[in-house]
Amino acid sequence: MEIISIIVLFVSFFALLLIKVPVAYSIGISTTLSLLLNIDKLPGITTIAQRMTTGIDSFALLAIPFFVLAGEIMKQGGIANRLINFAKSLVASLPGGLAYVNVLASMLFGAISGSAVAAASAIGSIMTDRMEEEGYPRALSASVNITSSTTGLLIPPSNILIVYALASGGTASVAALFIAGYLPGILLGFAIMGYIAFIAINRRYPKGERSTFSEIWTYFRKAFFSLLLLIVVVGGIVAGIFTATEASVIAVLYAAVLSLVYGDIKVKDFPSILLSSGKTTSVVMFLICTSMAMSWLFSFEGIPEMISSFLLDSLNNKFAIFLAINIILLIVGTFMDMTPAVLIFTPIFLPVVTTLGMDPVHFGIVIVLNLCIGICTPPVGTLLFVGSGVANVSVTKVIKSLVPFLLIMIAVLMLISFIPEISMFLPNLFEL
Template sequence: MLYIALMVICFFVLMAIRVPIPFALLASTLVYYFGAELPLNIVVVRLLRSFDSFILLAIPFFILAGRIMSEAGISDRLIRVADLIVGRVKGSLAYTNIVVSMFFGGITGTAISDTTAIGSILIPSMVKKGYSRSFSAAVTAASSTMGPIIPPSLMFIIYGSIAQVSIRDMFLAGAIPGLLVGISQMAVVKIHAIKNDLPRREETISPREAWIIVRDASLAILLPVIILGGILLGIVSPTEAAVVAAFYAGIIAMFVYRTLSVRRLLTVIKESAVETGSVSIIIAAAALFGWALSNEQAPQMFAEWLMDSSLSKWQILLMINLMLFGLGMFMDSIPAIMIVTPVLLPLFNILNIDPLHAGLFMSVNLITGLATPPVGCCLFAASIISESPMEKISRAILPFLIANVIVVLLVTYIPSISLFIPSLLK
């Protein structure tokens, strides 16, 4: 266990000096391998085995589908639909920001693409209408955290592959928590709108204009329906659904909306490959780190230590949530879920916690870190787009983070929130 302790210490030291997470994971894991005098060919084998899962093939195709939809200008159409729904409410653009994030999250499954695609359009519009730059950036960063919860979700795919949980059930279980995040953020906007007398859309939209808006966006909104419908009906697996999503996105972008040229499509494919490579490096490095922990039975020892601590089940869950929230503040959600899942699964088994339920509250907790200071990537993206200092955005986003934390606690202590929809379709 000495070398495991050194490995963990080395990892946090490297993170503290801003070494990229994949390299911090690899370098710290090598400390264990050299200390334990294990042959280096095991490192290579473990790196390769980390991709020995058919379900992981879904990742590059979902990334490609999201990229295509972003490049095709889908966000404009979704924003018009969201404005049609909530545009007449006080603080309408802030509500629109949240609603369109629900739509966009169901297409891309990632938070950072949500922040950049929606923020680049809505943040300038909000500022022009009288919203403060910091609040505009805060609501954009906060609402984008719904992306990794509302299916399809890369986090769910990775968690399901590690915990051997049905990806279909993960997608279904994410629906209600994702909606709860959106509703809680709307409650924050409601309070802010009343307090600061935020504006709303004054002009009315005729039925004919409303029909045109819905018609123009219908094919984009149909994409998550195709993904989930195909999986639920047993027509396609999650991996096959990802391929269908990428193909469908390419067809409507090039031949229906005609907003994506062949040349630009090739560039999008290249960018998607680079992003997939970045995710793959993280997956491999985190898997290697996790194997080192498992090899020394660190997860089992951690579980036994907690069980011997005479803490109640709800206190243990609170401790886990505090640990995850702290981790999410400094680490991206994908490597975090890969590191903590093997560590916590034995504990969940002892506590008789459904791994599907565990995956949901862990995911909702970790994605909150994407918009949490000091290093939330969505926060940085929103800061750049809004040209507002991180300090101001960090203050403005606090009410939204509190709303997210409340949802985390609800999902943690009320398992039926996550398990209700999957149980209906068993």
């Protein structure tokens, strides 16, 4: 009966995805159908409802709606423009300078807002037109924007790292994950910049004017309080002054006061901001509900143990196992959103990698970077569609330009997967 339940679970899930049923509903329906093969209808449905409810009964998850709200305030509060101007003053004079500005601004805004989608829409809407004026194809601008926006999911504060901390069952703390994401996120940003330098020199893209120290200082002062949010939030968590959840509330208050002081938003704008962030939060929380139910069903059916035994018995080389897990996650990422993927596959693969000596914090960075690549690729590719829409370019044109950037992201993924010191240097330094 267990094998039949597993078959029904996966067949129904993929069938629902193929007919374009939303991911959260696909997860919930397939989980319910599979469980009803083992127990009666009433207790089965009650169990699913109970697992969905208890799945979000976590203090740590309170950080997500607040970080979403903080990101929405920043998106509408003029912070993106200040970060772009500061980034431009630093790197615009280099070959392909505006593309560097796009990457650096996306890294800064994505890190501050904790949202790749917010970074792609806020930075892309400003930079695409500027880059086109200097001869950059819109498809290239979109590709730079899409891939560089993922760095904000690694550089803290990051909602998806909070979700992973929940899925890891407490074996990886939010503070350790936050500090571990810095070097991989920065490495990814620099790798994208390296490819931009290569094509900028070959295609002779223009250089911008070199900023004087006085101009750099002026733009830094204007962006200072936006950048300070990173130090306040992450520094407070690492120092143990407050938890990630408390930090998210501080981020909201800080962003709201800063945006009001800048004068870019008014008090009357807050109802629409709250409504927009509420919609985003409801989608994320519903995904978490259904994903936690499916994760429980996996445990109920013994799927993690089956996969763990299969991998450990069939691939006795730990490098081969790590590579196989990476390939599976890359495939999963192409058709599943990050939140359910983390919640569903962490309990499956975490026991395998920890058995082989991989730190749970390191694996958290690996799984998130895998899924960062997934949200840049079709058919689901949330970031791909947002970036293409903002740039007003067809997805087909963007994909052609996007391929080299995806290969660079995969190369960085391999480095981070097999060189754990990249992720673990800072957590070990701070003894987290």
